[in-house]
């Protein structure tokens with residue numbers, strides 16, 4: 001499927017929702033599966049990645065019901081019948097668990113399954129089967145897990161399929177103390193989940209704090225956790241091993257909202273309100289960068305859902321009739337993990353005055369695509385000067401007038417597809433983004449939401 005996008009001919013206006021947070025959705029299903037009884041998850045996004053997690057647990061005996069069928073982008077309500085910490089069952093006939101396109105499903109499940117008394121295999125689609133997995137498997141092996149990935153076809157690494165052999169009777173995972181070279185919520189969470197079952201303490205230290213949804217849920221569940229800055233320590237000694245069932249409303253995904261914020265910023269006169277968005281500070285790096293660019297959104301706090309702060313975002317046009325108004329920014333350091341899912345910032349940079357420099361972001365090369373290379377390719381196709389750095393990008397903004405309409409390939413990457421569609425609003429004619437099917441992994445209903453706001457974007461087979 002392709003997006004065909006016409007240049008914005010009028011301001012974007014309206015009050016909208018985005019799908020609920022993908023990261024929190026995965027974790028909500030996992031904790032509900034491990035809880036002793038039935039949990040309710042409201043506004044579950046039903047994005048394909050979250051559904052992959054749900055299906056994996058279904059295959060391990062965790063039943064769920066759809067109480068309210070999904071309406072996109074609002075999501076739906078599910079009830080998950082948890083089996084307790086030791087209740088997961090071996091998938092029937094040892095069938096592989098299919099993580100689809102979802103790196104979070106594969107990495108977090110590796111941690112959880114490494115501690116089980118049954119063996120399992122994790123598989124994924126072509127894109128996931130190229131992503132590096134040693135970062136989780138090695139520290140899990142170091143604490144006694146029997147897990148191994150397939151040799152990576154291109155690098156000295158491991159990838160899917162991941163095979164996990166059971167812990168035999170009398171075998172336990174041991175303590176784990178690790179200092180990560182690169183902040184990673186997925187690695188941290190895999191270790192914490194395995195740590196629920198370990199004989200000994202789990203300590204993870206990150207260079208700067210990555211998203212902390214797992215820690216917040218563990219704390220809510222009463223698991224003994226100690227946190228100081230970017231260090232987290234889990235010591236299950238003395239814990240009763242019981243996770244109580246819960247009723248959780250998943251907040252809107254801030255990384256999905258960022259596409260709409262930038263779209264509003266780039267179209268003169270726009271006024272867009274996005275309601276019920278998660279604003280956990282480990283996720284708001286993009287809003288901070290946009291503010292430094294004289295753009296972004298006003299954040300109106302609206303309390304908490306679960307242990308997560310939520311807010312209304314009010315975004316407006318940040319440019320005048322000639323497209324001028326936004327300024328370049330420097331992005332690096334602790335901002336990067338806080339904006340790691342926001343390549344849309346490159347689109348803002350493409351329309352800002354001056355050169356935006358992004359550093360410390362080599363991780364973007366191992367996401368659903370090599371986002372530094374692919375983003376540079378997309379920007380150049382629209383006539384924007386972009387230079388790849390080993391760990392980032394230099395983008396020379398073109399604030400004046402229109403960009404050149406283009407046909408670009410999304411490289412099967414949902415966030416590249418949506419970034420390119422937003423950039424196309426500033427082009428001088430109709431643009432086409434090829435291969436956008438994966439948008440459904442994180443933002444089902446994206447084209448419809450943009451259309452509701454007044455953009456002209458068609459999905460074509």
Ligand code: S3P
Pocket residue numbers: 022023024104183184185186187189210211340341363
């Ligand atoms: C995620 C963590 C991040 C992020 C991914 C979701 C999570 O990955 O890019 O989309 O839910 O834990 P890393 O842990 O690799 O930084």
